[in-house]
Amino acid sequence: MRVLILTNPGTNSRGLLFDMADGLRRLGHDTLHLDLAAIWHLRERGGSPEMVTHAFAHLVREFIETNAIDFSIAMWANGTLSLPILRDDRGRLTAYLDTLEHPHVHVWWDAPHWFNNGAVLPAAAGGLFASPRQLHTINNAYTAAEMNKLLGFGNVLVMPNAANPDVFHPLPEARREYDLVFLSGGGDPPPTPTMLEELAADAPDLERIRRSVAAGLAPALDRIAAAFEPPARPRIRRLLDALIELRLADRHQPALRHFQQAARADAALADAAALLTRAPERYVEATAVIRTIETWERPFMVAFLSRHFRCLRLGNQSYADWGLRGDAIEFVEYHRQSHAYARARFALNVMRWQDDAGLNSKVFEITAAGCGCLQAYREGVAELFDVGREIVVFRTPAEARDLLADLLRNPGRQADLIAAGRARTLAEHTWAHRMQRLVEAVRAMKPLATEVLPPRRAVPDERRDALVT
Template sequence: MAAEMDYTAELVQGTDGSTDVRILRDGRAQHMGGRRGRENELRRVVEIPVEGALPVFLGAGLGAGLADLLDRTSGPVAVIDAEEPIGALTGVPGKWRDDPRIFWIAEDDPGVALSRLTRWQLRHGGLPFAPIRDPFYARLRPGLYRELADRLEMSLKFDFWNRARYPKFRSKVPRVMLLTSSYFLMGELEAACTRLGYATSLVQLPSQEVGSQEFVESILAEILSFRPDFVLTINHLGVDKEGILTALLARMELPLASWFVDNPHLILYVYENLASDWVTLFTWDVDNIESLKAQGFSRVHYLPLATDPHRFAHAPNTAPARDVSFVGNSMLYKVRAKLRHYDFPPVLLADLKELGRAFMLSGALSVARFLEEERPMYVEAFRALPDVDARLAFETLITWQATLLYRLERVRELLPFKPLLVGDPGWHEILPPGGWTYHRELNYYADLPKFYPATRINFNCTSQQMKGAVNQRVFDVPVCGGFLLTDHRRQMEALFEPGREIVCYQEPGEISGLVRHYLSHDGERARIVQAARSRILAEHTYDLRLKSLVRTMRSIYG
């Protein structure tokens, strides 16, 4: 942002041919360099290291010091100079501003300038700053140039980076720094850490602070104080999209574990500086492993969902309040919202329902791959969408349309049993009236642990964003004593034994027969629930998932 000037400036030519700038402010004149201006600029850069530090000019001056330093180094060099009237007279910005070796900052807000400097610093290995003070600029605007100089000299004096490099996983008790967020799963991980006796530090990272010098210093201070073995987040939440945090952690050689429990490709596309030897990804869907590796991530591991048996406490003697229910979104409003927010070309929308149905029936794991392999006539229009965001929005639209059709076909099979549907009001628009009842969405923590055991058959049909993985309900329902009838997924057999621990349908036509059978066989339902619950407690709790994640991180970075 351009500074609001409270002075006027004029060029002064000395009798010896020297050039200077004189400013007039509040009736008083000040000279930028005086007769020895160029000599003083050269003197200030003599001791500046050309290796192992990042020179930062706090004011460009007459450009003599900048030119001398660039004669001795190939860069990089930063210049902070918000004085447009002075620059117009000296010509220094016009000469040097576009030089690829120079990072020029014309901000008059010290916080913004520090944020931009920090990002530049991390792009160049996190080296300490070497500020070059100019007394004229410090007097001209102390709140900008003097404050910045003081902050940058602290960076040179205290090498936080080396202090932050320390051996990891030296104790049997892991030390975990959790990047907290409002996402529901973070609460489960915090509770699991407590039960397992792990040392934890909870760090909230407001997005407006990420990348600022204040943020860097605060996170470094917390790391130096707590000395975690690794940082843990969910779905990259708390990680800034510009890659500042990942670069910072790599500089400190502090591992980051990010557990994706939603489609990572609809999340990671907005991030920069993704891949690093210090980043390890975990995904709930084994189908994502190869595609994540193709994005440059060398360390990707399978870690399926689980449940918290303390939150979803067992309620074995709950009296049934209903025969059949389905807790889930119709997806109708989500589809409409996507259509409102994006101006997709008519050619892509002409057969929206057909595309959704075809993707539903396809084995393709992504909409982009589905179009290439099965609907090539749409590929040109898809690729012509204006940007990555628009293309991913269209992929999401098709995925949601496919989920709408998928759920509608299967929920219709429940209508003879007068089911209770819990979700959005869109069900009223896509199902015929009568024969079923509706309830608004329930709270995940407060309501569902009591709701599931009070239903004889909890129905499940999975979102089409996951073609092979199982969703959260597969674990939550049985662990609190509820019976689940779910669609079969390719990854199911690795988690449960179908028929003994879980009941699955392959096609919609199987649903009514299975519902009718299990409504009339209470003993079978009870045996399957008990078998599923025993398997979950033995293998599929968040405590166990966290133990597995820690073992993996220790094996890589210990």
């Protein structure tokens, strides 16, 4: 097959698309690239954004037809939103590539709930992402269910992340001078006094922290309930309190399952759950607020472990207010991250708080690079790796400290785990493996519906931008 890769500016996300293209070529498919940077630059410079968008659409159409492209891929909604969006007389939205009957793959590296601060949600409700000619990939079944059942997405493929072994590979000549390396990320909060108290403990009480955060969520929950009609507000507010308690009891269950549990327990809450899940923007807002119970976890974990091991931080967030210890490298390009992993025996991976399940690409990249992976527990991790033999999984800071210390004292076990983790990734978790499944899914997609619709008109760029920004 011939595949068009619509590449976006950036570092990691751009590198990920090139890794997917590499996986496709390893399977014998042809890949061609169009860079979205130029069209974005022209639209930002002023003039007529609508004219630029339609000129780009003409270029894309000519490119697809001239090169006999079978399907295209873009990160998130970048491909769809860089082209015209059409609206029919019923108010339903259609992507430009759908009008060409051209299959297009949206790679949702993160849940679409958070893309551009949730701005795609109205477009999803308008049917923009429901076409049978579109395929959406996400790394876990729970988010896929939310996308498909609640948010208006059509074909959703559960596709775990992976690694490119040509980019992430061991460097035998490197000197492993650190015990642990980790990547910092944006958006992590400063510590509260309670968090700093627990950070100094030998076995931090995470539940104390979680309950202290939950106690401060009442104003945000009140605002969500106030968005509904007055008769429904008390029931919505009771539901939100019930969801908080369910989250505190079991943080690893997905939000949608907590809704189902609350509804089964109380008929009044079932009605409130139905109201909230029928309002996608309110549902996303509510689950985001509830998930903030864990916003502090990543900086807390790295700060705690830095008190016990020689650590190297990668990235621009210093965590100075967390009392982080160790050395730092401000920035490492995506294709050189193996060099950073090669400086430590283990790498830490703590997922972002916004998602309930699924693994980011780091666990695959760390293992492919020949570094031991110290992974915070996630639902589904045991389906991808043999825990304890291929990677190390922990649930608490004290457990992470003890597991890592034990492995550092046992070089033989450490070497066996690193070798087994790398072997598993090379055998099952490369982008060639994922692209094989993706191509099969594209080939299985249904053709466009033949229903005759009223004439469609282009959504002007200023109104179009209001939908998605």
